[in-house]
Amino acid sequence: MTQLPTVLACGLATLDVTQVVDRVPGPDEKVVARSLAVAAGGPALNAAITAARLGCAATLLTRVGDGGPAAPVRAELAAEGVALVDAADDAWTLPVSTVLVTQGTGERAVVSTNAAGRAPSAPADVTLPDGTAAVLVDGHHLDLALGAAAAARAAGVPVLLDGGSWKAGLDELLALVDVAVLSADLRLPDGPQGALDDDDVDALLAGVGALGPAVVARSSGPGPVDVLVRTGGRSKRGRVEVQQIDDDTVVDTLGAGDVLHGAALAGLARLPRTSLALPGAPADPGLVLVGALSALTVATRVATASVQHAGARGWTRDPGLVATLRAALDG
Template structure:
């Protein structure tokens, strides 16, 4: 059954290079492959959610700079509708330069965040939640995200956060969150361990919490029940965007399964994606990781 999602956050243009190693100081190296695509946590998650058979709107700042045509083409070809928070913005979008090391699949990223392109909740479309069945927030448009999270909570629409890292203002969103799916780098103020993170989020009242750790098991706390889920051990080609893909897949599965099963299924998709270069090529494989 087709579901409808709203994904809120950042859009970037990603220039990704595959190399044998990272360059040293004053060193120029040749890439063996490259790809150009739209990026950002909410963007990659939205494309994944659409790829799995759903309708999705990406709420972000895109604008009308010439570079944004590349972004729009990639996102819309993936079945994602863009709701632009600043349609008249003439500034260039954030551009990420990414080097993926061929032997390990690890990536190095130079990027800008969305701190210079924040918009206010007054710029929200009045009907933005019409027909929406799940909301995902990546933390890069905090004012808008807080307003939508409040509205979603009032309308019994589940809210998921991508807690890649702590961002100022997250504390205003968290009281309205149903599913906090965080990375091992997500540390709220005063937290310096996973135990502290779980305690912080549980105290706020979030019923379902998970912390991903790359190839290590996912730690979770669901309605007070703690546990862990193993992650398939693979030979990674590229880990870029794996967390974003995980979140998009999680949003797909949580509308159909319980928390643990949704985590397990999303892990399978994300692991599969790491066996391909770039954030889109896995979608063209025969099994799509399903």
């Protein structure tokens, strides 16, 4: 039997309470939900489960704890075959996210404490699982992220950033990141904060790359993914076109970015070292770009499939779809 690629996802886990509504209520207004679902969530958790469904041996490093919200999260991770390394102390309470999904559009509104209230501390001492081929960090739990990224850097293991938004300490973390995949919402603190034109996007990719990553990509929902590779004093630009689907097939955009990053993690773990721009290992930017585009092309396919199903993991309930997407990564 072929050994599964081993990956580590480090970051936030939550308990998501999701209700589907016809529209988001206004001030002092009540609406009746069409449905209710309670499930484990969080960017790193969803990425770990995505990678596991795509044929990886996945471990999640996070803080869960033992409080009431923690039990269903632990149970779901166990059911998905994701190993949990829990760094929670006795004072930790698992964040609960309240999610409203609009029935007609699949758009979501989210309220969550995330990891707020926990001041960043010195990097934690992190040991990677044996055979780890790639590590994902989402910027939450900065002490764990810095520890995991430092351990990966020392072991020559590529680090992928889920760059959902700018967070305190992200500049320090980016110095240890090899591949950064940004959301359309991320802005540099000293850069434009509104809508971005093409020149602004170029500046954003270059600005993030200057902080450490050799590969920087930016997703934009159903729009293309822009990619910049800089290594060996040379740079290459590329773009991944996202499969277009009819608006009436969009069921739920919740967690689509998490799924994209989890699929990218699974793809990164499968890339040969010649397709990675790791420190101390000179690489041709053209080869690195080809590898990045290959992994991101399949990752966007997985994310597109996810928005056509309810929740971040509804797509995993279709065995044929999962097998097809996994075969695309293996190919």
